[in-house]
Amino acid sequence: xxxxxxxxxxxxxxxxxxxxxxxxxxxxxxxxxxxxxxxxxxxxxxxxxxxxxxxxxxxxxxxxxxxxxxxxxxxxxxxxxxxxxxxxxxxxxxxxxxxxxxxxxxxxxxxxxxxxxxxxxxxxxxxxxxxxxxxxxxxxxxxxxxxxxxxxxxxxxxxxxxxxxxxxxxxxxxxxxxxxxxxxxxxxxxxxxxxxxxxxxxxxxxxxxxxxxxxxxxxxxxxxxxxxxxxxxxx
Amino acid sequence: xxxxxxxxxxxxxxxxxxxxxxxxxxxxxxxxxxxxxxxxxxxxxxxxxxxxxxxxxxxxxxxxxxxxxxxxxxxxxxxxxxxxxxxxxxxxxxxxxxxxxxxxxxxxxxxxxxxxxxxxxxxxxxxxxxxxxxxxxxxxxxxxxxxxxxxxxxxxxxxxxxxxxxxxxxxxxxxxxxxxxxxxxxxxxxxxxxxxxxxxxxxxxxxxxx
Numbered sequence: 001x002x003x004x005x006x007x008x009x010x011x012x013x014x015x016x017x018x019x020x021x022x023x024x025x026x027x028x029x030x031x032x033x034x035x036x037x038x039x040x041x042x043x044x045x046x047x048x049x050x051x052x053x054x055x056x057x058x059x060x061x062x063x064x065x066x067x068x069x070x071x072x073x074x075x076x077x078x079x080x081x082x083x084x085x086x087x088x089x090x091x092x093x094x095x096x097x098x099x100x101x102x103x104x105x106x107x108x109x110x111x112x113x114x115x116x117x118x119x120x121x122x123x124x125x126x127x128x129x130x131x132x133x134x135x136x137x138x139x140x141x142x143x144x145x146x147x148x149x150x151x152x153x154x155x156x157x158x159x160x161x162x163x164x165x166x167x168x169x170x171x172x173x174x175x176x177x178x179x180x181x182x183x184x185x186x187x188x189x190x191x192x193x194x195x196x197x198x199x200x201x202x203x204x205x206x207x208x209x210x211x212x213x214x215x216x217x218x219x220x221x222x223x224x225x226x227x228x229x230x231x232x233x234x235x
Numbered sequence: 236x237x238x239x240x241x242x243x244x245x246x247x248x249x250x251x252x253x254x255x256x257x258x259x260x261x262x263x264x265x266x267x268x269x270x271x272x273x274x275x276x277x278x279x280x281x282x283x284x285x286x287x288x289x290x291x292x293x294x295x296x297x298x299x300x301x302x303x304x305x306x307x308x309x310x311x312x313x314x315x316x317x318x319x320x321x322x323x324x325x326x327x328x329x330x331x332x333x334x335x336x337x338x339x340x341x342x343x344x345x346x347x348x349x350x351x352x353x354x355x356x357x358x359x360x361x362x363x364x365x366x367x368x369x370x371x372x373x374x375x376x377x378x379x380x381x382x383x384x385x386x387x388x389x390x391x392x393x394x395x396x397x398x399x400x401x402x403x404x405x406x407x408x409x410x411x412x413x414x415x416x417x418x419x420x421x422x423x424x425x426x427x428x429x430x431x432x433x434x435x436x437x438x439x440x441x442x443x444x445x
Contacts, residue, residue: 007420010427011408015345016401018409040329042427045434047334048442049402050296050341052383058294062308063286069312070282070319132313134350157346173323189321191277199320200313218275218323 009035013042019156019204027185030222073197074167126150129159129198140232147196149232151205158205160213162230165192168215175216176201177224180209187211189220267332268325275322282319289333290315292379293340299403300344301351310347314339341402348405379442386436394429397422 005028011017012025029035129150130137136153146163160176168174174192176199177184187203205211210233214226262270262284270288273281293314297307317339325335387395400406400414408426412419437443 007423007427010430011401011423013430014398014401014426015342016406016408016411016426018407021408036329041434042430043330043338044334045430045437046341046402047331047337048379048383048433048437049387049398050292050337051379052387053299053403054292054295054380055298056295058290058308058311059304062294062311063283063290065308066286066312066315067279067283069316071279073316073319074277074279131309152350157350188317189324191320200317202317219326220321220324 006032006035009038010042013039013046019206023185023203073193074191125161125163125196125198129161129200132159132198132200133157143231143233145230147230149205149211150198156204158201158211159198160201160211160232161196161198162192162213163196165213165229167192171218172215173218173220174213174229175220175224177212177214178203178205178209179212180206184212184224186220186222268327271318271322271325271327271332271335274319275325282315285318285336286315289336293337296337296340297344300341300405301348303351306347306351307344310344311340314343317343345405382437382440382442386433386440386442389436390429390432394425394432397425398429398433401426 005025008017008021008025008028012022012029017025029039126139126148133150133152134157137150137159138153140149140151142148142162145165147161149158149160151158158178165174168191173189175189176187178187178201179185185203187201187205188199190197190199201211210231212224212228212232213230214224214228216224216226262273262278262280265273265281265284267285267288270281270285274285290311293311294307297310297314298304301307301310314336318336325332330338387399390398396415397411400411401408406414408419408422411417412422415422
């Protein structure tokens with residue numbers, strides 16, 4: 001079993017594992033020094049492959065959009081950019097997500113309507129989150145914060161929309177976790193902010209798993225040390 | 236159910252965490268690694284400089300994998316935002332900054348292409364074609380591109396094929412084994428040996444200094 005996992009190092013470096021295999025290998029990697037050392041070399045080579053794919057220049061607007069979104073995230077706002085491709089379906093899906101929220105999260109929806117700004121921020125967040133995980137995403141409520149967890153149809157990609165977390169203090173970061181059974185696995189870092197910035201999780205969210213957020217030292221940790229601040233309800 | 240008192244009053248801090256600000260012309264002087272450190276301190280200009288260095292290969296890579304300009308832009312945007320949020324997790328002793336950044340781009344593009352294929356219900360198409368580089372391409376990236384393409388061309392054909400289909404085609408090892416009609420173990424060892432050989436060729440050809 002263990003030698004089988006060692007063999008996943010090259011496919012992992014090339015992102016050629018499916019979600020389950022990736023997950024198993026990452027757990028193994030945390031405990032296998034030999035694999036970490038090998039991976040560093042193989043990833044170096046795989047990273048170089050990116051340079052062989054150079055093609056046309058990206059549109060100049062892309063740089064502005066990235067910087068504007070980054071700035072907005074820091075300030076706790078979310079900007080939904082019009083999409084060139086799924087514009088109409090995305091609008092329809094946002095409406096569907098909003099309807100789903102209105103039914104599933106009656107209390108939340110009511111409290112939202114108290115603040116137009118906040119509502120707009122949450123709506124934009126959902127629009128952006130749906131862009132990230134795809135249309136038809138399932139929306140799960142959070143147990144102890146405003147927001148929701150969006151999981152792609154058929155499982156897989158997931159984004160967390162969480163409102164009202166203060167920006168992480170210097171030297172600290174928020175860290176998301178995917179918890180299956182009793183095992184929390186790191187799923188990405190974020191700064192928090194006054195609005196509801198959506199966070200694409202690094203890790204798939206399988207059926208039955210929950211997602212939680214803790215405050216951790218800058219750079220993140222492999223196992224949570226802080227208390228759970230936010231958690232999703234089980235599907 | 237949602238807004239519990241426990242969460243909201245958490246950590247009232249100064250409005251925005253602003254680390255040491257560096258001027259734009261200074262950001263250009265920083266090493267890639269130091270630049271990521273500035274990005275971790277929420278320095279927007281450092282993020283801009285990081286994009287100026289790696290946005291082009293990032294977009295080329297995403298476009299090659301996704302073959303759709305809008306999706307490629309999405310992949311690059313999300314990857315740079317992941318870098319923005321997670322730069323504090325970067326460990327310079329483990330990876331070059333360029334590798335670290337482009338790993339996000341690659342992972343995002345591969346996840347997207349798999350999702351798109353699920354959505355369309357189509358299998359992956361044949362190996363994506365080589366795209367024509369832009370005319371005004373900077374000399375430094377051209378030489379990197381040439382070095383890597385040359386190193387790739389010197390790999391044994393079966394190793395090159397496995398690496399290209401996985402890295403640029405977004406195929407999983409299992410899909411590759413089916414497509415090439417080879418046992419999974421063979422595919423894994425072609426990837427491993429091929430990547431090791433590629434790394435050796437790159438070191439020999441001075442890729443680091445390019």
